[in-house]
Amino acid sequence: MTPRKRKVFIGGLAGLLVLAVLFLAGLTSTERTNISGPEQFVREILAPLQNGAGAVSGNVQGWGAYFRGIEALQAENDSLRDEISRLQQEMVDLEEYRLENERLSQLLHMTADQQVQYDYVTTTVINRSQSNWYKTMVINGGSQDGFAVDMPVVCAQGLVGRIINTSANTSEVLLITDRDGAVSSMVQNTRTVGVVEGNGENTLLSMIHVPYDADIENYQQIITSGYGGIYPKGLLVGYINGIELQSDGLMLDIDVSSYVDFNRLEEVMVLRTQK
Numbered sequence: 365m366t367p368r369k370r371k372v373f374i375g376g377l378a379g380l381l382v383l384a385v386l387f388l389a390g391l392t393s394t395e396r397t398n399i400s401g402p403e404q405f406v407r408e409i410l411a412p413l414q415n416g417a418g419a420v421s422g423n424v425q426g427w428g429a430y431f432r433g434i435e436a437l438q439a440e441n442d443s444l445r446d447e448i449s450r451l452q453q454e455m456v457d458l459e460e461y462r463l464e465n466e467r468l469s470q471l472l473h474m475t476a477d478q479q480v481q482y483d484y485v486t487t488t489v490i491n492r493s494q495s496n497w498y499k500t501m502v503i504n505g506g507s508q509d510g511f512a513v514d515m516p517v518v519c520a521q522g523l524v525g526r527i528i529n530t531s532a533n534t535s536e537v538l539l540i541t542d543r544d545g546a547v548s549s550m551v552q553n554t555r556t557v558g559v560v561e562g563n564g565e566n567t568l569l570s571m572i573h574v575p576y577d578a579d580i581e582n583y584q585q586i587i588t589s590g591y592g593g594i595y596p597k598g599l600l601v602g603y604i605n606g607i608e609l610q611s612d613g614l615m616l617d618i619d620v621s622s623y624v625d626f627n628r629l630e631e632v633m634v635l636r637t638q639k
Contacts, residue, residue, distance in 0.1 A: 464631070481637070482637060484635060484636075485509065485510075485511075485636050486632075487503050487504045487505045487509075487631070488631055489502070489503055489631070499538070499539040499541045499562065499626070500528070500537060500542070501537050501626075502537070503632060505533065505534070505535060506532050506533045507531070508532050508533060509533075511530050511634055511636065512527065512530065513527055513530065514528075514594050515634050516596065516599065517634055517635070518632065519624055519631070521600070521622075521624045522600035522624050523547065523588065523600060523601050523622075523624070524626070524629065524632055525539040525540050526538055526594055526595070539626055540601070541563075543562055543563065545561070545562050546559050546561040546562075547559070547588060548589045548590075548595070549588055549589055549601050550588075550589040551578075551604070553584060553585070554579045556578045556579065557591075558571045558572060558573045558618070559571065559572050568619070568621065569601070569619075569620040569621070571618035572618075574615060574616045575614070576614055576616055578616060580604060580616075581604065582605065583604060584604050585600065585602075586600075586620055587600055587601055601620065601622065602620045602621050603620065603623070604618055604619070604620060605619045607619075
């Protein structure tokens, strides 16, 4: 900038400052009905700047309120998410209590004559065998609870198996689905007697030693016969799910399905002999 232009610029700036001072002096003076020409000129010049400053100030305040509102909404959302998680967990817990109560209630539906002979002790499954050779599970409760070898184990859906060994606080149960878990049984309505044995599968059983002319049909119930001295008479074993004549024509091969889902057992009852 040349010296001449600098002087012109400084002079113009000084003139604006003078006008601004006059304008401010007019504002601070007593109330007037008329303002001078220079004051009007300065007011017209400064009005856009004042409007812009006011708009900027208003926008800054508005954005501040906007961000404060977002923070409040975020905090409220976090609180609501926590509350939803808590309520969902409560619903899960309540459903677990309901299902457990339902299972335990079903376990109590036993016949009166069996209750005279046995104490029904409810306990829980704490482990399952992973072996391909033996189908067993471990339950809570052992010799200190009066559990002993060959005591039957049942659930609401039917016969589960029998205890084969105990420790002080646990017992191992051989399931009827095991090949060594044979049960002396009978067809409930015809009283046809046979032996139900497992084949290692979850719910697949076979009833053997049944003569070819036995009066049996599919879906008839199979119960324990009471023979053999281990299982009391009348425990539900399953139902007939298939009948075939053996190749020699003398005996029947009978498929039996258990109502028990052995992979999902959580609570069982031990039939402890009353002293």
